Each structure stands twice: as structure tokens, then as C-alpha cells.
Amino acid sequence: MANNYRASFSLFFTALFLLPRSCPQSTNESGDEHQILLGLKRYWGSSPVLGRWNPNSSDHCSWGGVTCTNGMVTAIFLPNQTFSKPIPPSLCHLKNLTYLDLSYNNFSTSFPTVVYNCSNLKYLDLSNNAFAGQLTADINSLSAKLEHLNLSANRITGKIPASIGQFPLLKSLRLDTNQFDGSYPAHNISNLASLEVLTLAENPFLPAAVPVEFGKLTRLTYLWVSGMNMTREIPESLSSLTELSLLAMNNNMLQGTIPTWVWQHKKLQYFYMYSNSFTGRFHPVSLP
Template identity: 40%
Template sequence: PCDWPEIQCANGAVTGIILRFNFIDRTIPPSICDLKNLARIDLANNFIEGGFPTILYNCSRLEYLDLSHNYFYGPIPDDIYRMSNLRYMNLGENNFNDIPAAIGRLSKLQTLLLHWNGFNCLIPPEIGKLFNLETLEMGYNNFVQAAIPMELGWLKKLKYLSIQNSNLIGEIPETIGDLSSLKEVDLSGNFLNGSIPGGLFRLKNLRNLNIGENKLSGDIPKPVEAFSLVEIKLYNNNLTISLPQDFAELHHLKSVYLCGNLLYGRIPHGCTYFPISKTSGNRRIALVVASPIIFLVIASSCFFLAKRWRRRKQLEKGVANWNLIRRKQLENDVANCKLIWFQRLDFTESDILF
């Protein structure tokens, strides 16, 4: 069998079984654990159904388990801790409905993927005991409405955190700002409220932040010291935003999504050179900016446009879909626009006043 592409071997012993996309619709046979050196099982994208296959507890050397994209259902069992050597577990895109506290005893786990299931439980705070965890994905679930456990702030090695569209409420815990290894955070599409924790914008390794589609309020916290940021998504909240001058120091920043908030003040000097004089009280102002500016989108907005914009250089491309815009006046201004690095301008369903 070591000649088969689906089988991994070492020194003549089977160490891995990879049977992705094989239309398997039978239960996993108990004899699979007769392979005493088996360390990897990948059965993703099949048609296997039933409860969690506890017969795998007998695979004492198992480190990698991928059962994603199948039809498993029911609770993840309370004795899941018996798979004590697991470093990678992907149970995503099944129909599991409960996560036991015992999952916190899988102390070697580095990757835990539980997205797109039917969980209607709380997120167990015991996940905070997975001190080696680097990736945690739990998005697209229907968790019982509760706050994000503050214990997630104990995961000092965590790099990727994703719990989007999962019915979360309450405030983002301040302990998230203690996760110094974080590179990507996605908590979008929930019901989170309160202010943005100041620590989020001080995470030196953070590249992508998405906390859009929530009920967050207040402003962007200062100081901003997350100098690795490439993309920031704060759209569709209740924020009142004045872009901090610190944004001019975010040299890797490519885009900022602020749709559906109240934006006021000016884009910081040294960031885009595009002055915003004022917004109206209408909260439906959308602004996408980059440093240097790559594109600017102003959608579903009432907006006062500063005429000083025409002093800048090199407007490369402007596209506008007009709605109640003083078109002739805007055309005259655009004709004289000179914006550094500007590539795209899009006014969609906008009310723009001069």
C-alpha cells in the first residue's frame, strides 16, 4: 500500500491515510487503528455520516485529523481528550452541535477548525487552556448568545482567530489585546457592542482586522501601533470615526473599510493627501482608503466635498454613479483633480453637496 498515492509511509509502515474527495459514505472501520504508526487521517470532502468516530481513540499516535465537509452530527464527545497527541483537528462543515469543556485538555493542539457546524452551545472558556494553539476558526455557527470568553486572551501563540457570523454578543474582551502573535482577526457579522479594545491597534504582528457588521461604538482607539496592518474593516457599526494621524505610519496599509459609520475630520496628512472637510449627520457614509491611496468609494452617503482636492496629482481613474449629485460642478472639479497614486473613484447611490 505504500505505493498508493493516498497512503503515506515511513520505513515501510503506514503513517498517513489521505482519502479526500473519494465519495466515501461508510463509517470508519475500527481496524484503521491496527496501523500502529498512523499519525495522519484526512477524510475531508466525503459523505461519511454518524456521530464523532470514537474508534479513533485507539489510534494512539494520531496527530492530524481532518473530517471536514462530511455529515457527522451530534456533540463532540466529552472524552475527546483521549486523542491527546492531536496537533491539528478540522471538524469544519459538519453538523456537530456541542463543544465539551474537555476540548481544553488537548494540550498539543496547534490548529482547531470548527467552522460551519450547528453549534448551539456556548464557546467553552476552556479553549483558553490550549496554550499551543495558533489557529482557531469557529465562524458561521449559531452559538448561544454570549460574549467572547476572556480566556481566549490566554492563547499567546494564537495567530489566526476567526469567529465571524456566530451570534456573539457583548464586548470584545480587552484580553484580545494580549495576543501578541495575532496576524488575522475576523469577528465580523455578530452583535458585538461597546468600544474597540485599545490593545487591538497595538498588536505589532496584526495584518488583517475585520470587525465589521457589529454594533460597536466610539472611535478608533489611540495610539495606533499595529504597524503591520494591511487591511482594516470596520464597516456597518455605530462608530464615530476620525482617522488618527497614526495611520500615516501604517506603511503596509492597503485598504480601510468604514462603510456605515459616521466619518468626520480629515484623512491624516502623509497618508493619502485627500482632505475631507466635513460629513453630514447621515451615518451611511462609506469610505475605502489606502496608503498610498489605491481606491476611494463613497456610497449611500451625504457628504460635503472639499474643493481643495483638485490641487493634488495624478488622478488615474474616476468612476461615478450619480444620484442627486451636482454633476456639472463635480465634473469640473474632477477635471482638475491631481491625487497622488489615485486609481479609482466610485460614487454609488450618493448625495453629495458642495
């Protein structure tokens, strides 16, 4: 399931990397960015992509993993590069950076607060690394323009900070497959009115009822909350999530019966409720 949801951003990624490249707005700025990128190569060392960055080429916009708009770097896409050294502050000297994907590397520090200085980020993917420790209480210091935040498949512990609910433009929040072992701020997450994708699954949270507040997230199309010690019944408030195409609540401690509105849902395509403690008669029907 973790691999399936990554496909949802393929169009976003493709659009970024098909943006037209044009002449730099400023030769000095372009030269600065050229040096910043070369500094990243020296710092992280050779990798499948960085090894092909040619220091003798003045056109860094043609380098693998780099996208420019109007001659300025706007996207860095460097997954699967075996990076282990921490993310350097110089990365955020790329002032027009809006897209950053460093997933599937070997980072093992605490959450890299240096990315707070990437003030124009809209897309941040640090998934499938080994970031550990707790998220800082000021996680909202990330760019206010953020639309996609992916921290899944790391080793993050503790509580999810309440400030996670302070991203007004956030469309996708992926925190699944970590080691969060505290409570989760359901009220704060429910303030993310633009949210379309929410994954909190596979975390050993403290046992708690299914949050009725999630019923406020009426734009959700993907809700993955499996394996997170949820208890009691599925609340009626979730019936307001009429845009859902996937609802996964399996491997919890849910009780009662599966509500009727689930079977009457018009857009639901994938529905996972196994490994719970439901009672009553089960009436499987074909979803619309």
C-alpha cells in the same frame, strides 16, 4: 476564509509525503498493513484513489494517498473520495498512523469514536463531511499526541465538550461552520497553551460575551470567531494576542468601540469587524 486556512498546512502535508521510504522493520507487520489497506478498499469500494490500489503489488507504500516511514504506514490522505460508509475500526489497526485526512467525503454518522483507537495520531482532518449529533464528552480520548484537529463544515450540534481543553500539544482547533447551539467552554479552550489557530465561527452558539479567557492563548496567529452570537465589547485581555495575523469577529452583536490596541498591532494583516453594533467615531489607519 475556510479555504484560506487550509493552505497553512500545505508544508506539513508536503513534509509528511516527502519522508524517505525504507525497508520494512518487519515483514509480518508490513504484510498485515498491506491486508488492512486492501480491506479498506473492499469496504469503501472503488474511488478515484482506491481504484488505483493494485492488490497484485506488494509495495503498498507506493499507492496513492499512502505514506510510509521505515516501511510502515504513517499517513493516509484520502479527501474527495465520495466515501459514505462509516470509518471502519480496522483503520486504526495501522498502529503507526500519525496523519489522517478524510475531508470532503460523504460521512453522515455521529462523530466516529473508532478513531480513538488511532493512538499515535497527530493530525486529524474530518472536515467538510456531514457528521451530525453532538460531540461525545470524552473527545479527549483522541490521541494525546494530537496537534491538529479539524471538524469544520459538518453538522455537529449541542455544546463543545469541556474535555476539548485536554490536548496539551494541540496547535490547531477548527470547529467552525457547524451547528453548535449550546455554550462553548471558553475556560477549557483557554488551557490549550500551544494553540496557534482557533476557528469557532459560523455556529449558532448561545449569545455570550467575548471570552476574556482567550487572552491566555498568546501563541494564536489566527482567530476566526465570526457569526457566533458574541455580545458586549471587545475585552482588553485580547491585546495580549500579539502574534495574531488574522482576527475576524464580524457578524456578531459586539458593541462599544474598537479598542486602540487593534490599530497598534504589529503583526495583524487581516482584520474583520463589519456587521456589528460598534459606536463612536471610527478612525481607520494603516496597520503596521
